[in-house]
Amino acid sequence: MDMDLLRFTTAGSVDDGKSTLIGRLMYDTKSIFEDQIDAIEESSKNRGDEHVNLALLTDGLKAEREQGITIDVAYRYFATPKRKFIIADTPGHIQYTRNMVTGASTANLAIILIDARKGVIEQTKRHSFIASLLQIKHVIVCINKMDLVDYSEEVFENIKNEYLGFDAKLEIPDIRFIPISALHGDNVVDRSKNMDWYQGPSLLWTLENVQIASDRNFIDSRMPVQWVIRPQSDKYHDFRGFAGTINGGVFRKGEEVVVLPSGFTSKIKSIETMNGQLNEAYAPMSIALTLEDEIDISRGDMIAKPNNQPKSSQDIEIMVCWLNTNALKLGSKYTVKHTTNEAKCIIKDVRYKVNVNTLEKIEGVDGLEVNDIGRIQIKTAKPLFYDPYMKNRNTGSVILIDEFTNETVGAGMII
Amino acid sequence: MSSLNLSHLDQLESEAIFIFREVAAQFEKPVILFSGGKDSITMVHLARKAFWPAKVPFPLLHIDTGHNFPEALEFRDNLAEKYGVTLDIGLVQDSIDKGTAREEKGLNPSRNSLQSITLLEKLEEGGYDAAFGGGRRDEEKARAKERFFSHRDDFGQWDPKNQRPELWNLYNGKKAVGESFRIFPISNWTEMDVWQYIKKEKIDLPSIYFSHKRSVVNRGGVWIAESPYNTLLEKESYEERVIRYRTLGCMTITGAIESSASTLDDIIEEVAAARQTERGNRADDKRSEAAMEDRKKQGYF
Numbered sequence: 001m002d003m004d005l006l007r008f009t010t011a012g013s014v015d016d017g018k019s020t021l022i023g024r025l026m027y028d029t030k031s032i033f034e035d036q037i038d039a040i041e042e043s044s045k046n047r048g049d050e051h052v053n054l055a056l057l058t059d060g061l062k063a064e065r066e067q068g069i070t071i072d073v074a075y076r077y078f079a080t081p082k083r084k085f086i087i088a089d090t091p092g093h094i095q096y097t098r099n100m101v102t103g104a105s106t107a108n109l110a111i112i113l114i115d116a117r118k119g120v121i122e123q124t125k126r127h128s129f130i131a132s133l134l135q136i137k138h139v140i141v142c143i144n145k146m147d148l149v150d151y152s153e154e155v156f157e158n159i160k161n162e163y164l165g166f167d168a169k170l171e172i173p174d175i176r177f178i179p180i181s182a183l184h185g186d187n188v189v190d191r192s193k194n195m196d197w198y199q200g201p202s203l204l205w206t207l208e209n210v211q212i213a214s215d216r217n218f219i220d221s222r223m224p225v226q227w228v229i230r231p232q233s234d235k236y237h238d239f240r241g242f243a244g245t246i247n248g249g250v251f252r253k254g255e256e257v258v259v260l261p262s263g264f265t266s267k268i269k270s271i272e273t274m275n276g277q278l279n280e281a282y283a284p285m286s287i288a289l290t291l292e293d294e295i296d297i298s299r300g301d302m303i304a305k306p307n308n309q310p311k312s313s314q315d316i317e318i319m320v321c322w323l324n325t326n327a328l329k330l331g332s333k334y335t336v337k338h339t340t341n342e343a344k345c346i347i348k349d350v351r352y353k354v355n356v357n358t359l360e361k362i363e364g365v366d367g368l369e370v371n372d373i374g375r376i377q378i379k380t381a382k383p384l385f386y387d388p389y390m391k392n393r394n395t396g397s398v399i400l401i402d403e404f405t406n407e408t409v410g411a412g413m414i415i
Numbered sequence: 416m417s418s419l420n421l422s423h424l425d426q427l428e429s430e431a432i433f434i435f436r437e438v439a440a441q442f443e444k445p446v447i448l449f450s451g452g453k454d455s456i457t458m459v460h461l462a463r464k465a466f467w468p469a470k471v472p473f474p475l476l477h478i479d480t481g482h483n484f485p486e487a488l489e490f491r492d493n494l495a496e497k498y499g500v501t502l503d504i505g506l507v508q509d510s511i512d513k514g515t516a517r518e519e520k521g522l523n524p525s526r527n528s529l530q531s532i533t534l535l536e537k538l539e540e541g542g543y544d545a546a547f548g549g550g551r552r553d554e555e556k557a558r559a560k561e562r563f564f565s566h567r568d569d570f571g572q573w574d575p576k577n578q579r580p581e582l583w584n585l586y587n588g589k590k591a592v593g594e595s596f597r598i599f600p601i602s603n604w605t606e607m608d609v610w611q612y613i614k615k616e617k618i619d620l621p622s623i624y625f626s627h628k629r630s631v632v633n634r635g636g637v638w639i640a641e642s643p644y645n646t647l648l649e650k651e652s653y654e655e656r657v658i659r660y661r662t663l664g665c666m667t668i669t670g671a672i673e674s675s676a677s678t679l680d681d682i683i684e685e686v687a688a689a690r691q692t693e694r695g696n697r698a699d700d701k702r703s704e705a706a707m708e709d710r711k712k713q714g715y716f
């Protein structure tokens with residue numbers, strides 16, 4: 001009954017076939033219900049599509065169906081006997097990069113699609129760069145629409161080499177390449193009969209077998225305090241539980257912990273859940289800790305181990321994806337949200353912006369436009385307790401919020 | 416270190432608990448929309464886990480169409496009492512009487528679409544700034560696009576083309592006066608996950624989810640229960656069938672399925688073999704291709 005979980009995202013340029021691929025994957029694993037198939041068959045017919053349009057399975061909004069593109073992330077779910085999958089099907093259009101980042105931020109793996117007729121283009125590079133910044137450790141590059149290039153090995157090899165040339169500058173430890181046709185199902189669930197020259201596994205097999213357990217951080221113990229539980233009842237009169245989700249490492253009953261920013265130390269008295277006390281808790285469990293000593297702790301504080309503490313600073317270097325049409329400007333102010341903590345901040349420096357085609361740094365800029373990626377320095381009104389994003393996705397990520405519109409305008413990864 | 420692995424159900428549970436706590440911290444006056452169905456019952460269970468041993472720090476709000484299964488109402492009242500949570504009820508009938516909602520024409524009007532009106536009135540009246548819903552992304556194609564924290568303007572409307580980015584586990588609940596949020600803590604759960612979790616956690620459910628005999632009429636391929644709210648059409652007649660419900664809603668449109676599944680194990684087996692979605696027999700979703708999206712834009716949860 002209990003299964004392993006893999007979260008993956010699609011990426012790539014507009015019309016490369018991401019939504020069709022997800023539809024195909026679900027269709028061929030029999031994860032689509034009859035009434036859903038009937039509904040998309042009927043819609044396809046009404047639209048005059050030549051084939052049953054499998055992209056309609058994820059392109060659920062009216063505006064998406066009208067334009068035949070994905071606008072916002074669709075989340076889909078399926079399971080095989082081996083694993084359960086959460087899919088984020090994201091848009092390829094540059095205008096909706098913010099939604100691609102949304103879908104990719106929680107993924108363990110990205111499937112990057114490339115249209116075999118077009119090869120590696122700017123949007124392929126942008127999404128690959130974002131995936132590597134987000135520390136997605138596993139990437140499957142699917143060269144799609146092989147049916148339109150006569151299932152040619154040469155086309156596949158050329159695109160693969162082109163991609164590898166670009167990828168040498170990225171930090172993605174695990175990259176694989178699969179030639180597919182999302183429309184016809186080649187190499188999606190079953191090995192293709194049209195490409196004898198390809199000896200590797202199908203996409204589904206790869207998704208089922210990628211090892212992700214070692215991607216998690218079991219060393220640096222961190223728990224941001226989210227809420228303090230104080231029951232108003234006689235039975236639990238003295239109970240003070242520090243509730244939170246473990247962001248890394250392991251906490252054990254009896255162990256010594258340190259609380260930031262106060263720096264006070266205490267020992268874990270108990271690890272509480274409604275189903276009973278635990279001896280140890282690890283990421284990503286949501287629990288409540290009680291401590292031996294009465295110390296002042298509130299939301300936004302960080303619990304760690306005395307001999308392994310996060311960094312604490314008000315001057316923070318960040319790689320940021322800018323998500324809003326109101327450009328980031330040197331000297332402007334935002335609210336930064338980090339773990340359960342938040343603070344006002346000011347943009348102290350825009351160090352450079354990245355040319356996503358060449359990955360070159362463009363220095364001497366004083367702002368970032370929508371969809372730009374660059375490195376900035378912020379100064380926060382109070383210290384944040386963080387780890388580099390490379391070490392921990394939860395304690396290393398921030399969002400920037402516009403103080404006037406309340407919108408989330410930047411996605412940041414602490415360096 | 417492979418022993419330090421969380422199963423998919425544990426991960427989904429942890430994610431939901433995180434959301435509950437986050438909302439408690441970020442909002443002034445949250446409320447749990449309680450429909451009486453298995454998803455909202457599961458939500459209440461998760462909320463209890465999030466704040467245990469303290470009580471759930473939010474009231475429940477039930478938007479009552481007046482067309483409820485009596486078993487569901489009884490269950491609702493018992494649940495609120497058992498866990499000491501306040502129950503707030505919004506009657507669609509009140510909105511109809513006030514003239515803010517108008518009953519559909521026809522013999523067997525559904526009050527599902529009217530629920531949005533009563534809901535928005537109750538949210539405003541109660542000053543609720545965040546409302547938890549048990550919606551799941553796997554239920555419906557417009558729901559598949561929802562954020563965990565779903566922003567609504569001061570008319571309670573959803574703007575699906577312009578949702579806030581939602582990154583990592585950093586949820587932005589900031590809003591201007593009058594705006595509000597819908598919160599979906601079990602966004603990432605499937606119907607199967609919910610059933611497996613109910614079994615794992617031994618959560619009680621209303622009896623109508625399990626197989627029983629009931630007097631029903633077949634209307635357009637859907638079994639509709641006999642009730643004071645249902646009028647037989649010409650040539651229709653009630654008959655006894657062994658049925659159960661996969662979802663609960665307004666009695667006039669929620670279809671039963673023929674089933675002999677009388678235990679959770681039976682149901683899990685049945686869900687695993689199902690070839691229709693659970694909303695497949697809800698007439699309200701079938702009305703047009705974008706029925707759900709349209710209702711959501713107007714404030715439906």
Ligand SMILES: Nc1nc2c(ncn2[C@@H]2O[C@H](COP(=O)(O)OP(=O)(O)OP(=O)(O)O)[C@@H](O)[C@H]2O)c(=O)[nH]1
Pocket residue numbers: 012013014015016017018019020021055068069070071090091092093144145146147148180181182183184
């Ligand atoms: N011939 C052929 N056509 C394909 C294949 N995969 C997708 N298509 C077609 O390509 C078009 C775009 O497909 P989508 O799946 O909507 O593309 P997408 O990548 O999801 O696009 P966005 O989400 O808007 O970025 C549709 O007309 C598909 O039918 C394929 O393998 N072969």
Ligand SMILES: [Mg+2]
Pocket residue numbers: 018019020055059069070089090091092
């Ligand atoms: Mg798409």
